[in-house]
Amino acid sequence: MYLDHGVVTKEELIAAGHYPSEARMKKGPVAVCECLQKIPCNPCESSCPAHAIHIGENISNLPELCEDKCIGCGSCVVACSGLAIFLLDKSYSDKVGSVSFPYEYLNNYQKGDVVKAADRSGKNVCMGTIKKIITTPKADHTTVVTLEVPIEYVDEVRSIYREK
Amino acid sequence: MRQCEVLVIGGGPAGLSAAIEAAKAGAQVVVVETNREVGGQLVKQTHKFFGSSRHRAGTRGIDIAKILRKQCEDLHVELKVNSLVMGIYADNVVAIDEKKSLTEHNIERIQAKKIVISTGASENSIRFPGWTLPGVMGAGAIQTMCNYHRVIPGRKLLMIGSGSVGLIVCYQLMQAGAEIVGIVEALPHINGYAVHASKLTREGIPIYTGYTIKEARGKERVEQAVIAKVNPDWSTVPGSEIVLDTDIVAVGAGLKPLIGMAHMSGCEFVYDKALGGWAPCHNKNMESTHKGIYVAGDTTGLEEASTAIEEGTISGIAIAESLGYIPKDKAKTLKDEGWERLAGLRSGFKGEDRVKAKMKQLNRYDEVMKGGK
Numbered sequence: 001m002y003l004d005h006g007v008v009t010k011e012e013l014i015a016a017g018h019y020p021s022e023a024r025m026k027k028g029p030v031a032v033c034e035c036l037q038k039i040p041c042n043p044c045e046s047s048c049p050a051h052a053i054h055i056g057e058n059i060s061n062l063p064e065l066c067e068d069k070c071i072g073c074g075s076c077v078v079a080c081s082g083l084a085i086f087l088l089d090k091s092y093s094d095k096v097g098s099v100s101f102p103y104e105y106l107n108n109y110q111k112g113d114v115v116k117a118a119d120r121s122g123k124n125v126c127m128g129t130i131k132k133i134i135t136t137p138k139a140d141h142t143t144v145v146t147l148e149v150p151i152e153y154v155d156e157v158r159s160i161y162r163e164k
Numbered sequence: 165m166r167q168c169e170v171l172v173i174g175g176g177p178a179g180l181s182a183a184i185e186a187a188k189a190g191a192q193v194v195v196v197e198t199n200r201e202v203g204g205q206l207v208k209q210t211h212k213f214f215g216s217s218r219h220r221a222g223t224r225g226i227d228i229a230k231i232l233r234k235q236c237e238d239l240h241v242e243l244k245v246n247s248l249v250m251g252i253y254a255d256n257v258v259a260i261d262e263k264k265s266l267t268e269h270n271i272e273r274i275q276a277k278k279i280v281i282s283t284g285a286s287e288n289s290i291r292f293p294g295w296t297l298p299g300v301m302g303a304g305a306i307q308t309m310c311n312y313h314r315v316i317p318g319r320k321l322l323m324i325g326s327g328s329v330g331l332i333v334c335y336q337l338m339q340a341g342a343e344i345v346g347i348v349e350a351l352p353h354i355n356g357y358a359v360h361a362s363k364l365t366r367e368g369i370p371i372y373t374g375y376t377i378k379e380a381r382g383k384e385r386v387e388q389a390v391i392a393k394v395n396p397d398w399s400t401v402p403g404s405e406i407v408l409d410t411d412i413v414a415v416g417a418g419l420k421p422l423i424g425m426a427h428m429s430g431c432e433f434v435y436d437k438a439l440g441g442w443a444p445c446h447n448k449n450m451e452s453t454h455k456g457i458y459v460a461g462d463t464t465g466l467e468e469a470s471t472a473i474e475e476g477t478i479s480g481i482a483i484a485e486s487l488g489y490i491p492k493d494k495a496k497t498l499k500d501e502g503w504e505r506l507a508g509l510r511s512g513f514k515g516e517d518r519v520k521a522k523m524k525q526l527n528r529y530d531e532v533m534k535g536g537k
């Protein structure tokens with residue numbers, strides 16, 4: 001349970017109806033809101049140009065993503081104050097896919113770098129190639145890193161492994 | 165003696181918001197701030213805020229501080245920094261100690277028609293063997309050192325407490341280059357927002373729920389911490405000890421309202437755990453049981469900067485109304501909107517407890533004003 005130790009699992013997200021379908025991920029990048037706790041917060045909803053995220057009048061409702069409306073633009077990834085939204089893409093190959101995540105640490109990473117990829121518990125699960133590093137003024141110092149990993153790890157990888 | 169219409173004690177989010185609303189309506193406002201800069205805790209909150217996107221959610225705290233300060237300056241609010249309020253005396257006379265330099269102080273008295281107490285909160289400490297060793301520090305103090313003064317107090321940090329403050333401070337220390345050796349939480353679950361915890365766990369930071377600190381060890385300063393599993397009666401489980409190398413033990417054990425000024429004014433208090441302990445009760449104008457003295461923000465119950473802003477806003481409107489700057493019906497609409505936004509911020513995780521505690525304060529105010537005990 002994510003409340004016991006802070007690590008969300010794919011199973012919990014699926015059980016809550018918060019994980020995009022395999023079919024949708026095969027079509028192109030799609031957002032996943034890994035936000036399972038009712039907290040008063042709604043910037044993801046208003047950031048979405050496609051109106052794909054619904055929270056409603058009660059700002060403590062959980063975000064509900066309409067995967068068919070989502071255009072995979074990543075606006076919500078930098079809008080989420082909890083850094084809990086990711087973009088997943090399994091559309092362009094049978095072998096690899098990509099995960100985009102917010103990254104607010106000082107770093108020297110560059111496009112093309114091969115790095116150790118970390119799962120939600122910070123464990124190194126595979127290697128990944130940095131495909132994109134995007135920093136826009138609108139993102140207000142929240143960089144988005146897109147990491148290409150073996151397709152079976154797209155559902156697990158959420159950061160770059162931190163060396164001890 | 166100098167006179168003013170509105171005097172705000174404490175230039176944090178609540179105080180500045182009260183000043184802005186009162187000044188916007190036409191009142192003459194002085195904000196007294198003990199630090200060298202207004203903004204309160206916002207000046208070190210480098211993270212993006214939760215809340216409603218219609219009200220600055222998604223904006224970093226440090227930027228909200230700049231926005232509020234600019235609004236005050238544009239409205240010609242007098243911001244009296246480096247100034248400590250020594251006390252509130254009879255007839256709303258406030259004594260202020262203004263630090264001019266290291267050795268020079270200027271003592272001034274100002275009589276105000278209305279006073280806002282928005283002095284915020286202070287950190288709780290916990291006692292354990294070794295707690296007086298250098299290197300054992302409050303989580304908020306570490307955040308001030310690191311994010312405001314740009315001094316990192318240590319390289320390997322152990323956090324006690326998984327409340328939102330503890331989690332955020334760990335994240336920010338990691339951004340500053342420190343290693344976080346772990347977070348200890350006596351409860352069996354994460355106490356703060358889970359998303360803050362998830363940011364840390366995916367960087368490999370262990371969160372020891374059901375653990376407590378047993379001892380901090382070191383010769384001149386902290387070198388090691390011993391943590392252990394905690395029983396329901398708060399004793400520790402023998403043999404469950406883990407020894408961690410660390411040079412900073414951060415204590416994120418919550419905060420309590422700073423109520424000295426309200427106490428000195430004779431305001432009536434209510435105790436509630438959900439709001440951090442004793443806090444002055446108030447009515448829907450944020451006016452305390454001492455007529456003309458208003459309370460807003462963490463002073464009147466520990467919450468967040470977003471709620472402090474709304475409480476400050478309501479108090480500023482109510483003050484402007486009572487000074488005759490805003491007609492009654494317009495003030496009512498504005499205040500109702502503020503209470504609605506507060507209800508939104510007090511929904512969800514732990515919201516219900518705070519709503520109940522706030523109701524207790526409002527009810528106690530009514531009781532006292534009707535002459536009850």
